[in-house]
Amino acid sequence: MCNDESRGINTLDGNLTIQGGGSLTARGANTTSDGSSYGIKVDGSFTQQGGSVTAIGGNVSGNNPSSGLNVSGTVTVKGGTLTATGGSAAINSSYGISAYSSSVTVSDATVTATSGSAGYASYGLYIDSSSPSVTLSGSSSLTARSGTATDKAGGIYLSNIWGSTGSVTVGNGSTLLTNSVIFRDSSFKENPLAPTGDGSWLIYGQSNQPSAVGGNYTLKENITIPSDAKVTIPEGSTLTIPNDKTLTVDNANQLVVNGELVLEGTFDNAKELEGSGNLVLGEITLTDDEGMDEYKDYHLKLKSKKVTYVRALSDNSQYGTICLPFVPTSVAGGQVTYYQVEKLESDEITLVETDFEAGKPLFYQTSGTGDITFSAESAAGVELVTTPATDSFMVGTMSVDTPTAGYFLKNGNIYPITDGDKVKVKSFRAYVKGQNDASQASVMSVNVARP
Incomplete structure (x- = not known):
């Protein structure tokens, strides 16, 4: 405990480096007084070099935040697995990862950042600096999701009130899954931020996102597009639903296909989909009895x-x-x-x-x-x-x-x-x-x- 705060691991005025191939779990306690809760809190930079690290913030009932991993410097994950989960915050904010530095860098590693419900704001991955950036390289995977919040929420939220720069780069061989990517600039405006790079990504909960799908993204889990979101697969990009996965929407107009949707798994509204792109079905066998009756009502071009x-x-x-x-x-x-x-x-x-x-x-x-x-x-x-x-x-x-x-x-x-x-x-x-x-x-x- 420190000033009524709960910190599973805490460093004061120093960096934290985690090495080795083992596993580590750091958990902040639930707080009922006026204290925050952190799984890991670093007053410097955080570096992970392999192994499995789990950082969990506790539930906070007072006017303070909960964060799985809170870092004052840079966050660097080189290999291994990092899972950071924020608890619920009744009045303040919940963070999976909160970083007050320039960058979060992931190289040949798997990172999952998930925030809980919050009375103010919920951020899966939050960076506040004069040049906030997220960079994935090698065979990396980043999943960032926000919970529900009264005021603000973002799967990835970059804040730069000192300027107009911020970036998310997904390198070749890397994947990104998040419900939203938001950039707040010096005028305090929140705008969608489009990732760049030769990797693949899916941003599934943000209606105004111009790059909701990048490259050829394949679902690794079942996904539901929120009822208030409209997702567009842009021209040149492909979203693949493999045969053991399901994409769910309330209405077909929540998904617009201007690129390609490869449907080997389950998507119940495929016939009603609109757009200028293609719907690629799995293996089909045509018969004289059925003809093309099963496919005549599709709006998209078929493959x-x-x-x-x-x-x-x-x-x-x-x-x-x-x-x-x-x-x-x-x-x-x-x-x-x-x-x-x-x-x-x-x-x-x-x-x-x-x-x-x-x-x-x-x-x-x-x-x-x-x-x-x-x-x-x-x-x-x-x-x-x-x-x-x-x-x-x-x-x-x-x-x-x-x-x-x-x-x-x-x-x-x-x-x-x-x-x-x-x-x-x-x-x-x-x-x-x-x-x-x-x-x-x-x-x-x-x-x-x-x-």
């Missing part, structure tokens, strides 16, 4: 890590029509040649060989038997379309269709759709446009134009 479609071949024909929402990079089961309609006459259809395009309605010919598997796979995502491309002579189907005019392929022959006929065209196929006409032949002949 998939891997997409597969199997076409069962008719026993008596090696001709067919096809209209797939992706460009296959692998076709297993037989050699396939694709054709489009070049000319349509009353008794003859002329086909010409062509390249495959996503959404393009085509005829095909194959030497295969049984079935053919069309697939494509890409770490960056395979582009999908939900609407067939416009064609002068053919109509593609992404779901089951029942045309009343035109021409359809059956058992290797092409027939006109006559009045009253009900022709069911399955998903991922095509039929030829046309008007019912008495002059049409009952069976159309096919002519393949030679290049």
